[in-house]
Amino acid sequence: MNFFKQRLLWIGVAGVTVLAIVFGLALMGSIAGAKPKEVPVALAVLDQGAQAGGGQELNAGQMIRENLLALKGLPVSWQVVSSEEEARAAIDRQDVYGALIIPADLSQGLLSLASPNPKPAALKILVNEGSNAQAALLVQQVLGQAADTIGAELAGQVLAMAGQQTGQVPVEVAKALLAPVTVEKESLHAAGANNAGGNAPTMLIQVTWLGSLFAGVFLFLAGRKAKEAGSGSWAALSGQAIAGLLLMPAVSGLLVWMASSWYGMEMARGDVWLYLWLTGTAFFLLQSALLNLIGVPAVGLLALLFFFSMPVLNLAPEFLPDATKDWLYSWTPLRYAAQGLRSLMYFGGEGRLADSRAVLWWLAGICFAVLLASGLLPRKAPASGRAQALS
DSSP states (O other): OOGGGOHHHHHHHHHHHHHHHHHHIIIIITTTTOOOOSEEEEEEEOOOOEEOGGGOEEOHHHHHHHHHHHOOSOSEEEEEESSHHHHHHHHHTTSOSEEEEEOTTHHHHHHHTTSSSOOOEEEEEEEETTTOHHHHHHHHHHHHHHHHHHHHHHHHHHHHHHHHHHSSOOHHHHHHTTSSEEEEEEEESOOOTTSGGGTHHHHHHHHHHHHHHHHHHHHHHHHHHHHHTTOOHHHHHHHHHHHHHHHHHHHHHHHHHIIIIISOOOOOHHHHHHHHHHHHHHHHHHHHHHHHHHOTHHHHHHHHHHHHHHHHHTSOGGGSOHHHIIIIITTOHHHHHHHHHHHHHHSTTOSSHHHHHHHHHHHHHHHHHHHHHGGGSOOOOOHHHHHHHHO
């Protein structure tokens, strides 16, 4: 059949194959094989120990600490702190994804189980929900399992001590040992309602990138038309930059209004608008600088950067393969923008907001200088001028 002999058909097949490979690498390759490792979790052991009958010293907290630190195979990295306040401060700074607090009266509470008035101590689990939804879920599961294991070990220890003292274990003590400790769970920096399970910052940054790219491409084409019509390079570049800088606050304001009014996202509208304004400006200047340096092919590079960055933004860095973390996550501007917005929306501006703002300001300044410097590049003659020169 003549249809299968057409060159255009096989070019299309080759193009689809290449696109499938590229976008497959972008959306799956960067996170394939992702699994959590060394997820930081704070551990505060406050137990003061207690004196048991027969002169025995019980220090359950020290035993728990040694067992947890020696335990291999857990996907967490214990960060030992000296107090609950220090653990909460680490959560506020986004240094850890959760905390396990061993109370000061743990040993005393265990000994009380053999008395007529048992008072079991309470382990406290803190989960940093705002940092990352998947990491928070993992930490909650790991700490819950650790609390169950601790309870079983402590029950066995108290049971042995009670047996040594009396030769037999009373029924009341046996019942109390069914729950030697209680567990209190507290979620910190919750994402709130209609925030896409904590992924709202990532979504807003992705939309901001696409909006600034759309604006950047059309303003670049408008600037190129102006040059062809006889405008100077500096005039066209200045007009392009001024139009984009005026457009970004409107775009970011529209996005904030849509997110809060249409979809009910909980946020401080004014602060989020200002941050997205800065983010959109930095993105626009980056995209415009590349467009004016290398032309329309820059759109492909910027699209690839977006698609490669999308999957890693929703994962904590401790979940990413080392290659992805070193070669993509460490430098992609979308990551810095998303971290800052997360700090603003869920942590009241604490943590990484200042660093993200600094990166965005530097990015905007450098790209603005590059955009203006692109006016020094040799100017290509318009097609009409080349035709007249040839005639």
